[in-house]
Amino acid sequence: MPQPTKGARLGGSAAHQKLILANLATALFEHGRITTTEAKARRLRPLAEKLITKAKRGDLHNRRLVAQTIRDKGVVHTLFTEIAPTFEARPGGYTRITKIGPRKGDAAPMAVIELVTEPMAAKTAAAPKADEKPAKSEAPAEDEAAKTEDTTAAEAASEDTAGDAK
Amino acid sequence: MAVPKRKKSRSNTRHRRSQWKAAAPNLVECPTCRDKKLPHTACATCGTYDRRQVTSPSA
Secondary structure: OOOOOOOOOOOOOHHHHHHHHHHHHHHHHHHOEEEEEHHHHHHHHHHHHHHHHHHHHOOHHHHHHHHHHOOOHHHHHHHHHHHHHHOOOOOOOOEEEEEEEEOOOOOOEEEEEEEOOOOHHHHHHHHHHHHOHHHHHHHHHHHHHHHOHHHHHHHHHHHHHHHHHO | OOOOOOOOOHHHHHHHHHOOOOOOOOOEEOOOOOOEEOOOOOOOOOOEEOOEEOOOOOO
């Protein structure tokens, strides 16, 4: 049985949270990226990704399930016809949250949540890297060496001293 | 009604307030613009995170 979410609801009540998250999801699918508080972005992410998964299936039943949350028919249509096909090859992880620091006024931590638009070619290139981790760790090190010689020199010096100590 | 029995001395007040301090945030260097920024957060100056443009640059 699914465990209910623990703790306070956004907006104070379960109904209000449901409305807030539905409105945020609608705005996200309408605009592709929205700026909101980090707490709301973190709550929105699982909801939005489940809606995209339903949209990827694409049949009438799933369209009705999505329409229960997103009340705007135009946005539902965009989600099924334009957004879902772009995620055809992507196995989850459709959204990205980037923190953008505290808000002026109440210092609430803000974040940008956006639909991932990068093509899967980069993703498939990253997948083999995850398998061979040593190779992956070497490649960024070489990149850093090219970029900042000072830091690598400092690191090398520290490694030398560490080796001497041993 | 409960009221204070004694005047709070200036020394007591100042000792208490001497513990009331702000801590400087831990900052890291932005890899794009070399400006200081909060870690794991998009740079406020150039608006990038992980060399990806997230927000519009402020300056």
